[in-house]
Amino acid sequence: MTQRxxxxxxxxxxxxxxxxxxxERATAAExxxxxxxxxxxxxxxxxxxxxxxxxxxxxxxxxxxxxxxPTVPRERAQRSALRRLxxxxxxxxxxxxxxxxxxxxxxxxxxxxxxxxxxLVLDARGDGR
Numbered sequence: 001m002t003q004r005x006x007x008x009x010x011x012x013x014x015x016x017x018x019x020x021x022x023x024e025r026a027t028a029a030e031x032x033x034x035x036x037x038x039x040x041x042x043x044x045x046x047x048x049x050x051x052x053x054x055x056x057x058x059x060x061x062x063x064x065x066x067x068x069x070p071t072v073p074r075e076r077a078q079r080s081a082l083r084r085l086x087x088x089x090x091x092x093x094x095x096x097x098x099x100x101x102x103x104x105x106x107x108x109x110x111x112x113x114x115x116x117x118x119x120l121v122l123d124a125r126g127d128g129r
Contacts, residue, residue: 009056012039016047020057021074027065 059066090096
């Protein structure tokens with residue numbers, strides 16, 4: 001039976017998931033080496049157990065080591081997190097979220113990135129080139 005991942009992650013759990021997504025498969029030691037201000041090894045193992053109980057990761061055994069991997073593809077997790085963010089902070093309005101992102105980073109966007117965004121808008125309207 002596949003368990004549906006629990007949605008709420010702590011800051012540290014999100015950091016661990018980021019490491020696991022980056023490496024695709026990681027041991028507790030590898031996770032610990034890649035965390036900012038890492039907790040103890042036993043704390044990382046405990047957090048990995050919690051993430052497994054919440055349904056975010058599973059593990060395979062490789063000799064004496066557990067190798068952890070995500071249960072949900074990163075792209076699906078990103079979409080789910082983005083939906084929650086838009087619902088929570090932008091009154092369920094993708095337009096408000098996109099406007100906020102563009103206004104935050106307008107000076108950092110290159111002409112190519114702005115062209116890509118314009119193309120995405122045209123595609124969404126069905127007016128794509």
